[in-house]
Amino acid sequence: xxxxxxxxxxxxxxxxxxxxxxxxxxxxxxxxxxxxxxxxxxxxxxxxxxxxxxxxxxxxxxxxxxxxxxxxxxxxxxxxxxxxxxxxxxxxxxxxxxxxxxxxxxxxxxxxxxxxxxxxxx
Amino acid sequence: xxxxxxxxxxxxxxxxxxxxxxxxxxxxxxxxxxxxxxxxxxxxxxxxxxxxxxxxxxxxxxxxxxxxxxxxxxxxxxxxxxxxxxxxxxxxxxxxxxxxxxxxxxxxxxxxxxxxxxxxxxxxxxxxxxxxxxxxxxxxxxxxxxx
Numbered sequence: 001x002x003x004x005x006x007x008x009x010x011x012x013x014x015x016x017x018x019x020x021x022x023x024x025x026x027x028x029x030x031x032x033x034x035x036x037x038x039x040x041x042x043x044x045x046x047x048x049x050x051x052x053x054x055x056x057x058x059x060x061x062x063x064x065x066x067x068x069x070x071x072x073x074x075x076x077x078x079x080x081x082x083x084x085x086x087x088x089x090x091x092x093x094x095x096x097x098x099x100x101x102x103x104x105x106x107x108x109x110x111x112x113x114x115x116x117x118x119x120x121x122x
Numbered sequence: 123x124x125x126x127x128x129x130x131x132x133x134x135x136x137x138x139x140x141x142x143x144x145x146x147x148x149x150x151x152x153x154x155x156x157x158x159x160x161x162x163x164x165x166x167x168x169x170x171x172x173x174x175x176x177x178x179x180x181x182x183x184x185x186x187x188x189x190x191x192x193x194x195x196x197x198x199x200x201x202x203x204x205x206x207x208x209x210x211x212x213x214x215x216x217x218x219x220x221x222x223x224x225x226x227x228x229x230x231x232x233x234x235x236x237x238x239x240x241x242x243x244x245x246x247x248x249x250x251x252x253x254x255x256x257x258x259x260x261x262x263x264x265x266x267x268x269x
Contacts, residue, residue, distance in 0.1 A: 014161025
């Protein structure tokens with residue numbers, strides 16, 4: 001029962017973050033790339049001022065799966081690394097914390113694109 | 123020229139009159155549904171990996187990787203396109219949308235070769251995301267150091 005509640009929270013928070021994106025897409029006519037970068041930076045800024053961490057604790061994957069969660073991971077990584085090893089941490093922490101995701105995206109992305117063709121041309 | 127402008131105005135009025143009024147509302151509902159389902163899936167994967175004995179951090183990381191992989195496979199089979207058409211931002215904002223953007227732009231340019239085609243176009247949308255993400259993380263880290 002408690003687990004069901006966790007799923008509900010992930011669903012609602014993740015869904016709401018996407019609704020914000022949809023409204024920006026429809027009303028402000030931002031392009032896909034601009035939306036992604038906006039959410040990413042919003043996630044990093046909200047993390048820096050301490051607002052995103054509570055959201056992650058509340059909603060779990062509902063806050064980490066959206067691209068703002070990528071910004072959260074980058075900012076949190078940098079902050080944790082600065083706390084642990086000083087100013088150089090600002091240059092290593094972000095990428096270190098997100099290395100697995102970026103590496104997976106590059107390796108799987110390359111392979112997937114290599115073995116597939118766009119629908120219209122096949 | 124003034125006539126042209128008037129035509130444009132009239133055209134816009136006709137378009138406004140005939141386009142459905144609640145499009146933003148309907149799109150938002152779809153985005154909520156699709157985005158919510160993808161996030162719930164991510165949550166389920168975290169629990170699955172924790173059930174298999176991994177730590178919370180490992181499970182979160184593996185859940186993200188699984189979503190990326192799943193999205194890329196769906197893109198390769200031209201399935202994610204349809205999810206995107208239905209879900210709009212609900213399919214774009216989750217990390218699966220980021221993964222989708224990499225594969226879909228790379229495969230469009232496969233004809234340009236494995237280095238300048240695939241290798242470069244993999245980053246036509248992911249590139250800006252990683253660039254601004256990296257800059258943001260460094261800025262946040264430096265500010266955090268001095269505060």
